[in-house]
Amino acid sequence: MAEEHRSGCPINLSLEVFGDKWSLIVIRDMMFGNRRHFNELLAKSDERIASNVLADRLQRLVDLGMITRAPDPSHKQKVIYSLAEPAIQLVPVLAHLGAWGIRHLPASRELSVRAELLERGGPAFWDRFMDELREQHLGIARPEGQPSAFGELRAAYEAELARG
Structure with missing residues (x-):
């Protein structure tokens, strides 16, 4: 049905x-x-x-x-x-939602860092991140020599926590 x-x-x-x-x-x-x-x-x-x-x-x-x-x-x-794959393709949507939330809602500094990095990085960063998610979740190898978007997001968050 x-x-x-x-x-x-x-x-x-x-x-x-x-x-x-x-x-x-x-x-x-x-x-x-x-x-x-x-x-x-x-x-x-x-x-x-x-x-x-x-x-x-x-x-x-x-x-x-x-x-x-x-x-x-x-x-x-x-x-x-x-x-x-359909969920991985939500990266740009979540990037836009996060950017909107930072501008219009009382988002905490440490939880805003990744959203700021996603917004700053734009579509090229989102594509790298989606490639990395495909590798982690679907087993599809990402392009060689591509720096880790996930690592950059984690490092930005951890640096903000350390500033705390």
Whole structure:
């Protein structure tokens, strides 16, 4: 049975996927925090997502094809979540959302650093970051000699924490 949609408007359809309170936060944590296991996503959530809500959102994102779930080769009783290509392509959207949030909302300095770097880096940086996410999550090798966008984002955040 086909899923019912309120309308065929692309903004409406996107909001049907990401318009709840937690889906983009889960993708953000997988993307920028490299959190790939349920317990990492739960314990390291700044927003303190409830375990039942996290389980529901992970299953929903898997069902929608935004993330995948597979047995973790390093631990028999764990699963590992990976971003699928449609979620990886959200990097520019999250960059714009972060930039908007810095300008219009009381964002904390340490949590704004990565958004500022994403905005400053623009599409070339976003492409490098998406290539790196494809390597981490999909096993697609990124171009050789390309510096780590993930490393730059992490270093900027850690430097801001150290200034603290």
